[in-house]
Amino acid sequence: MSVQRTDVAIVGAGMAGAALAALLAEQGLDVLLCEAGEPQAALPPLPACIADVDPRVSAINVASRSVLEAAGAWSALPDAARCAYQAMRVWEEDGTGRISFDASDIGAPELGYLVENRWITAALLRALAAQPRVQLRSRETLVSLRLPDEPGRPAQVQFASGLGVQAALVVGADGAQSAVRSLCGIEAPPRDTGQRAIVATIRTSGSHAHTAWQRFLQSGPLALLPLAALPGGHAASIVWSADAAVAERLLALDDGDFARALTRASEACCGEVLEVTPRLAFPLRQLHAASYTAPGIALVGDAAHVIHPLAGQGINLGFADVRVLAEEIARARGRGEPLASADALARFARRRRGENAAMLAAMQGFQRLFGDTHPAVRLVRNLGLGAVDRLAPLKRAFMREAMGFH
Numbered sequence: 001m002s003v004q005r006t007d008v009a010i011v012g013a014g015m016a017g018a019a020l021a022a023l024l025a026e027q028g029l030d031v032l033l034c035e036a037g038e039p040q041a042a043l044p045p046l047p048a049c050i051a052d053v054d055p056r057v058s059a060i061n062v063a064s065r066s067v068l069e070a071a072g073a074w075s076a077l078p079d080a081a082r083c084a085y086q087a088m089r090v091w092e093e094d095g096t097g098r099i100s101f102d103a104s105d106i107g108a109p110e111l112g113y114l115v116e117n118r119w120i121t122a123a124l125l126r127a128l129a130a131q132p133r134v135q136l137r138s139r140e141t142l143v144s145l146r147l148p149d150e151p152g153r154p155a156q157v158q159f160a161s162g163l164g165v166q167a168a169l170v171v172g173a174d175g176a177q178s179a180v181r182s183l184c185g186i187e188a189p190p191r192d193t194g195q196r197a198i199v200a201t202i203r204t205s206g207s208h209a210h211t212a213w214q215r216f217l218q219s220g221p222l223a224l225l226p227l228a229a230l231p232g233g234h235a236a237s238i239v240w241s242a243d244a245a246v247a248e249r250l251l252a253l254d255d256g257d258f259a260r261a262l263t264r265a266s267e268a269c270c271g272e273v274l275e276v277t278p279r280l281a282f283p284l285r286q287l288h289a290a291s292y293t294a295p296g297i298a299l300v301g302d303a304a305h306v307i308h309p310l311a312g313q314g315i316n317l318g319f320a321d322v323r324v325l326a327e328e329i330a331r332a333r334g335r336g337e338p339l340a341s342a343d344a345l346a347r348f349a350r351r352r353r354g355e356n357a358a359m360l361a362a363m364q365g366f367q368r369l370f371g372d373t374h375p376a377v378r379l380v381r382n383l384g385l386g387a388v389d390r391l392a393p394l395k396r397a398f399m400r401e402a403m404g405f406h
Contacts, residue, residue, distance in 0.1 A: 002163055006032040006135075007339065009157060009167035011142050011180050013039050015058075015117065016301030016318040017173030018124035022071035023326040025133040029339070032165060033128070034140040036174075041125035044118055046080050049232045050201040050277055056117040057199075057237040059212070059225060064319040065113065072127035073120065081119045083228040084110040085210050089269070092216040111212075114225050114237065117315075137163070145170065145183040148296045152338055155296035169340035171298050171325070178303035181289055186299070188289040193308060195220050196247035198240040200279045201227070202262065206271025208236050213269045219246040222265050236270055238262065241284060241308070251281055284308055292353055293345040298325055305356045317356055324351045 008024055010017045013035035021033045047053045060068070060082075068074040088111060091098035103111045128134045144158040154166040172180025181188060208226035215222050220241040227235040240262070242250060253261060259273040266273075287306045292299050301318030325348050332344035 003166060004032065004163065005166045006030045008169045008171060009165045010171045010173055012174035013136060014173065015120050015124065015315055016322055018121060018128060019067055019071045019319060020171060020173060020300060020322045020326065021134050022124060022127055022131065023322065025131045027330055029133065031134045033134055033136045035138050036141045038138045039125055041122060041129060043122045043126065047230060049230055050203050050235050050275060053201040053227065054116045054118050055199045055201055055280055057114055057225060058117055058120065058315045059112050060115055061112045061316045064316045067319045067323050071124055073123035076123035076126050077115065077119060080228050082113045082115045083226050084113050085212050085226050086110050087211040089211055090214045093218055114227055142179045145180065147294060168338060169296060169298065171300060172303040173300050174303055176287060176302045176306045181299055181303050184294045184297055186289050186291050186294065188287045190285040190287045193284040193286060194243060195241050195284045196244055196281050197284050198247060198250060198279050198281045200238055201277045202236050202238055202273050203232060203275040204234045204236060204270040204273055207234050208270045213266065215266060217265060219243045224266055224270055234270065247281060251279060288357065292349040296340050298345055298348060300325060321352050324348055
């Protein structure tokens with residue numbers, strides 16, 4: 001068995017883990033980044049049609065763009081791999097309530113960007129390849145973890161390959177089924193929303209107008225997210241969250257009937273849906289770790305929290321975790337503290353847990369509010385959306401929050 005010593009060991013080389021590795025290496029720290037799979041560092045080819053688009057797409061807000069810029073990844077993304085959106089339109093199926101958000105209202109050029117996850121990950125790994133302080137190891141499955149015996153001592157992790165690692169800090173960036181979280185004994189009971197999310201890429205007869213469209217249906221929210229123009233025409237990514245029984249019926253439709261159902265459900269906001277890629281579906285669950293830290297341990301991204309996709313904030317919360325953890329490590333070192341001191345980890349958890357908990361609660365509230373068919377509740381929803389749409393200061397506050405500015 002070999003034993004390797006490093007400043008920080010990050011388990012999980014997805015978007016959050018890779019971004020954190022880059023930020024910490026910029027601080028002069030040695031980082032070991034381990035991934036159970038085989039990351040593909042090469043940038044993917046640009047899509048020529050919707051069949052080439054990976055259905056896993058993220059809405060990147062402006063704050064997350066700053067993280068990717070600091071990590072050296074944003075410049076690797078060509079214009080054709082990202083689509084800026086300047087507006088958002090939200091309305092509901094059963095009523096007249098609607099609200100519009102426009103970047104121009106706060107003097108911003110855009111609200112955010114839509115980018116395929118694989119492009120973000122590949123751009124981050126490309127940046128790490130030029131960083132001598134980061135070692136990336138693939139096919140490394142975590143099997144055991146030992147917390148420090150006393151303050152100032154390293155945490156110890158063991159991988160199935162026989163690799164042992166001693167690190168001042170071990171970071172779990174290994175997703176909703178986090179092995180790091182489990183081996184630390186941190187509880188994170190999942191809450192089943194009773195819905196499934198259907199994702200696909202579509203071609204439409206009309207333009208998305210660089211707008212994110214979201215309609216609240218009684219069975220769940222439907223989002224049409226703008227993608228960069230393709231040679232074959234206008235493209236968008238969909239996330240259709242629906243109660244399980246409704247989702248099953250939608251998945252059973254052939255492509256033509258599904259396209260027609262989608263055109264009706266979206267009220268043809270981007271024109272007629274002409275083509276749909278094979279649909280993927282997954283159950284929607286939320287979770288929130290009981291703690292973000294343990295001695296010598298920190299959790300970021302989905303290892304710490306999983307949120308309903310209706311707000312498109314999942315990876316943005318993860319990048320915010322990464323930014324704050326890197327800041328608190330830098331602060332600790334600047335004060336002469338160990339980088340994984342109890343105070344540094346406590347500051348990280350304090351700064352992130354409240355915001356993430358508030359977002360999780362808000363998503364649960366939205367799901368209940370828009371799923372309620374009682375006439376009185378429907379009336380309040382319509383009046384509320386209309387009132388907010390007329391209150392410019394409140395709308396600006398919402399937009400700044402969604403863009404990651406606090």
